[in-house]
Amino acid sequence: GAxxxxxxxxxxxxxxxxxxxxxxxxxxxxxTMFWYRxxxxxxxxxxxxxxxxxxxxxxxxxxxxxxxxxxxxxxxSTLTVTSAHPEDSSFYICSAKEAGDNEQFFGPGTRLxxx
Amino acid sequence: GEDVEQSxxxxxxxxxxxxxxxxxxxxxxxxxxxxxxxxxxxxxxxTYIFSNMDMKQDQRLxxxxxxxxxxxxxxxxxxxTGDSAIYFCAEMTTxxxxxxxxAGTRLFVKA
Numbered sequence: 301g302a303x304x305x306x307x308x309x310x311x312x313x314x315x316x317x318x319x320x321x322x323x324x325x326x327x328x329x330x331x332t333m334f335w336y337r338x339x340x341x342x343x344x345x346x347x348x349x350x351x352x353x354x355x356x357x358x359x360x361x362x363x364x365x366x367x368x369x370x371x372x373x374x375x376x377s378t379l380t381v382t383s384a385h386p387e388d389s390s391f392y393i394c395s396a397k398e399a400g401d402n403e404q405f406f407g408p409g410t411r412l413x414x415x
Numbered sequence: 416g417e418d419v420e421q422s423x424x425x426x427x428x429x430x431x432x433x434x435x436x437x438x439x440x441x442x443x444x445x446x447x448x449x450x451x452x453x454x455x456x457x458x459x460x461x462t463y464i465f466s467n468m469d470m471k472q473d474q475r476l477x478x479x480x481x482x483x484x485x486x487x488x489x490x491x492x493x494x495x496t497g498d499s500a501i502y503f504c505a506e507m508t509t510x511x512x513x514x515x516x517x518a519g520t521r522l523f524v525k526a
Contacts, residue, residue: 406458
């Protein structure tokens with residue numbers, strides 16, 4: 301089946317620094333990638349949808365200047381958490397789908413801890 | 416707006432059947448999904464059902480869809496300790512642009 305990877309799997313950073321998380325589709329062309337955030341014991345909250353070569357569409361309440369998303373190629377999307385604060389600590393999960401496919405393939409997630 | 420609801424916990428004994436229930440609000444949903452999440456991991460698609468079906472069986476998994484009541488269930492036969500995880504119900508909204516997830520049901524399997 302299709303594989304999506306994320307890097308890093310865990311990251312700890314100091315408050316005020318920026319962190320970049322990568323999401324890669326390894327064996328298919330991801331025309332659309334989604335970024336989710338998951339708090340402990342809660343569901344996934346969709347943050348943004350990105351289509352290759354276009355600007356990301358952010359969900360209501362998600363700051364686009366804080367969570368920068370780039371989807372420059374069909375196999376890579378990046379999420380940069382800028383000026384991270386402790387409240388940004390969370391589990392970030394990406395997913396990817398091909399054009400015309402109804403199935404999303406999820407990455408393993410990145411646990412971000414901001415001290 | 417779209418909403419998906421699930422009960423938060425379910426506890427069963429090993430070997431019994433588990434039934435996880437879900438309700439959704441978008442009557443024009445095209446696909447409904449069940450995902451499994453193990454601790455510290457991403458989501459694994461278990462099965463899905465197209466909205467014009469009322470049942471789908473895949474080995475130990477049976478999905479039932481009652482479109483009139485907007486109710487979806489996942490039955491796991493012969494539940495094993497390895498089935499302990501969080502199970503998310505999700506619906507794909509009209510147009511296929513978004514998938515809305517429920518809060519997840521934490522399944523505990525007692526040996």
